[in-house]
Amino acid sequence: MTKDKELELIRILEHHGRIGTDVLAKMLDENEDDVKKCMKKLEDEKVILSYATLIDWNKVTTEDHIAAMIDVKVTPQREVGFDEVAARIQRFPEVTALYLMSGTYDLSVMVEGQTMEGVARFVSRKLSTLDAVLSTTTHFRLKKYKHDGVIFNQDEKDRRMVVSP
């Protein structure tokens, strides 16, 4: 498969992870075996990391789904800079995302849990006790409007007439 087709495949999969390889083959005007091979290669190369599903949890459970974004200031360490402390933080199962930031703080830590206490406990007992961590500022997420490019609660009705010129 050409580089262009491979890129096209990646673009489609990014938003439609569940599309079957037979359909993908048609969309790309390629043969199905080649598509399968290409996907395998992208998985092996860790270009494709996982096939995820975006869920609006508010619609399926009444269980609390608490999320917080924590701004963390850290002391960079000799040789490894921020990487070592990042490597420690990213392993906590509560952490769903971790980014190095420019600006007034260094790391942005996304944490998800079932209860607010759970998140608070993580911050006070695990995160802020790390040697390199100087300070933390925790922001709780109140509502999800848009995530990973998808607008939640969007009315996606097709308003077009059934037949038009």
Add this chain to the structure above:
Amino acid sequence: MSQNTMQPGTKNNRLSRAVSNIKPSGIRRFFDLAANMEDCISLGVGEPDFVTPWNVREASMAALEQGYTSYTSNAGMFELRAAISEYMHERFNVGYDPKEEIIVTVGASEAIDLAVRATVDPGDEVLVVTPAFVSYEPLVTLSGAVPVPVPADASTDFKLAKERLEAAITDRSRAIILSFPNNPTGAVMNDIELQAIAEVAEAHDLLVFSDEIYAELSYDTAHTAFSALEHMRDRTVLISGFSKAFAMTGWRLGFVCAPPDITQAMLKIHQYSLMCAPTQAQHGALEALRNGRDVVEKMTNSYRARRNYIVHALNEAGLSCRFPGGSFYAFPSVEATGMDDETFAEQLLVEEKVAVVPGSVFGKGGEGHVRCSYATSMTALQTATARIEAFVHRHAR
């Protein structure tokens, strides 16, 4: 006026002859059939399934907030015309002077009407390359001229063959309307193929109305603007707009580029019939040209994948279908079922609740084919093609 003040018989002849002679659009009939059907999957729609890009909508709202609510100049906001000029130059390599060679119109639809009315006289013949967008022939008729269909049918891969064109030309031929990428066939013509047409136009002194509204939706090759061909700029009226590429059908905004004598004549009609195109829409269009082009590319990529899918799926279903190079229509033959296109479309709608448009609605050369728009979700396309497959199997000869 009350009924009894009318003279007996008035009702029968109070409509103009030109209007009375026009048949209602065949699309209308299918609309009526499909409109009230539940769970109907529509491949009958001739417009993007995307909503206009947000930045464009936002710019239009901002214009309203800032109080841009009055007329613009007749030809359209100068800034917009300048942006159109730049866009045409960058994207399609044709230069037009924004001062006197560009008019912003109420859709490409108005531009077609203006082009015809500004240049033809009653009795003139206008060659219409068919299958074609449904409004060309009626607009020619309304102007008093005579539409002469020139079929670009399956036998020529839906491209216009020079010989066909030559055969249709008479002493009264004034102009030709062509549109590639095409609605409904999806056919495109490359520069070499168009050059052959250009030579005929020159030899017979024809004006060329080139409707390039689908120019951005060319999937495999770069689009060639007709006026970019040698000697053609002076005899071409290039018609385009925002409806298809920028997903702005409801905004009613198009434009036309032509030599100044023609635009100035068109402007006379435009200024008396419409004054100017809607102001908020013009502000939106300006944003579309300035910052909307990456979105066009994304939408085009998405159409390309869907085109590939539907063409393979239709062929697998037993309807033979070429790979259309542009627009967002596939135009398969329904021959395998032994039905004519009208019957096929109607039965498919009744039995499987899939709406497609019979090809004959688009004129000569469209018979035996149906137009399937793939400007709809992959999910809808998958269901629709599965239903079509079941239908064809049931009816295959």
